[in-house]
Amino acid sequence: MKGVPASAPEAALRVRDLVAGYTPEVDILRGIAIDVARGEIVTVLGPNGAGKSTLIKTIAGLVAVRAGRIELFGDDIVGVEAHDMVRRGLAYVPQTDNVFVRMSVQENLEMGASARADRGEIEADLGRMYELFPRLKERRRQPAGTLSGGERQMVAVARALMARPVVLMLDEPSAGLSPKLVGVVFERVRDIRSLGVTMLIVEQNAKAALAISDRGYVLAEGREQVSGAAGELLANPEVGALYLGMRRGLA
Numbered sequence: 001m002k003g004v005p006a007s008a009p010e011a012a013l014r015v016r017d018l019v020a021g022y023t024p025e026v027d028i029l030r031g032i033a034i035d036v037a038r039g040e041i042v043t044v045l046g047p048n049g050a051g052k053s054t055l056i057k058t059i060a061g062l063v064a065v066r067a068g069r070i071e072l073f074g075d076d077i078v079g080v081e082a083h084d085m086v087r088r089g090l091a092y093v094p095q096t097d098n099v100f101v102r103m104s105v106q107e108n109l110e111m112g113a114s115a116r117a118d119r120g121e122i123e124a125d126l127g128r129m130y131e132l133f134p135r136l137k138e139r140r141r142q143p144a145g146t147l148s149g150g151e152r153q154m155v156a157v158a159r160a161l162m163a164r165p166v167v168l169m170l171d172e173p174s175a176g177l178s179p180k181l182v183g184v185v186f187e188r189v190r191d192i193r194s195l196g197v198t199m200l201i202v203e204q205n206a207k208a209a210l211a212i213s214d215r216g217y218v219l220a221e222g223r224e225q226v227s228g229a230a231g232e233l234l235a236n237p238e239v240g241a242l243y244l245g246m247r248r249g250l251a
C-alpha cells in the first residue's frame with residue numbers, strides 16, 4: 001500500500017518530494033508525493049495539524065515551496081501565482097472564509113467567472129449551478145453572509161466551478177454540516193465529477209469521503225503514511241489507527 005505507483009501520462013496533478021512551510025524554520029510538509037489522475041476523486045485524510053490544508057494551499061500557490069515538484073498536466077506549477085492557477089484550470093475552495101459575505105449569492109458566483117470573457121456561456125453556467133444547487137437559486141439575491149453553513153459551502157463550490165476548472169480542490173467541504181447535508185454535499189461532488197472535473201478533497205469525514213472517492217492518502221506529520229484504493233483504506237486497520245486512534249478499520 002505504501003508508495004506511489006508510476007504516474008500515468010494522463011496525471012492531472014503530480015506532487016513529488018514536496019517540502020513547504022509558512023516560516024523558514026519549520027517545514028510543515030516534509031516530502032509528500034501524491035497523484036491525481038484525470039477524472040479521479042482523491043481524498044486526503046489525516047489528524048488535525050497533519051498538513052492537509054497546507055498541502056492544498058501549497059498546490060494552489062499560497063505557501064512557499066522549499067523543495068520538490070508540483071505538476072499540473074505535466075507543467076511545473078511551482079512559483080505560479082495563485083490567481084494564475086485559476087487560468088491554468090486549477091480551482092481551490094478554502095476550509096474557512098470562502099464566500100464574500102456582503103455580496104449576493106449571484107454576485108459570488110459571477111466573481112468565480114471573472115477571468116472569463118465568454119459572457120453567454122457564463123449565463124449558461126449560472127443556470128447549471130442553480131440546477132446543481134436549487135437552494136442557491138431561491139437565495140440568489142440574498143447576501144452570502146446570511147446563508148447557513150451548508151448553503152455557504154454550496155456557494156463556495158459553485159463559485160469555484162464558475163471558473164470552469166479542470167481540477168477542483170476542496171478543503172473540508174462537509175465541515176460543520178449535519179449528517180444529512182454531508183450526504184448532499186458528497187452527492188454533488190459525484191455530480192461535479194460527472195461534469196468532467198477532477199477532484200482532490202481534504203476531509204475529516206473519512207467514511208463519507210472515501211465512499212465517493214477512487215483513492216485516498218492518509219497524512220500524518222507532513223508525510224503520506226498510507227495510500228490506496230478508497231475501499232482498501234476503509235477496511236485498513238492501520239488507517240483507523242492513524243486517523244482516529246482506533247484499533248480497527250473505519251468500516
Ligand SMILES: Nc1ncnc2c1ncn2[C@@H]1O[C@H](COP(=O)(O)OP(=O)(O)OP(=O)(O)O)[C@@H](O)[C@H]1O
Nearest residue numbers: 022023028046047048049050051052053054055095
Ligand atoms: N498560516 C500559518 N502560519 C504558521 N503555521 C501554520 C499556518 N497554518 C497552519 N500552520 C501550521 O501547520 C500545521 C499544519 O496545519 P494544517 O492547517 O495544514 O493542518 P490540517 O491537516 O489541515 O488540520 P485540520 O484538520 O485541523 O484542518 C499545523 O501545525 C499548523 O499550526
Ligand SMILES: [Mg+2]
Nearest residue numbers: 052053054095
Ligand atoms: Mg485543515
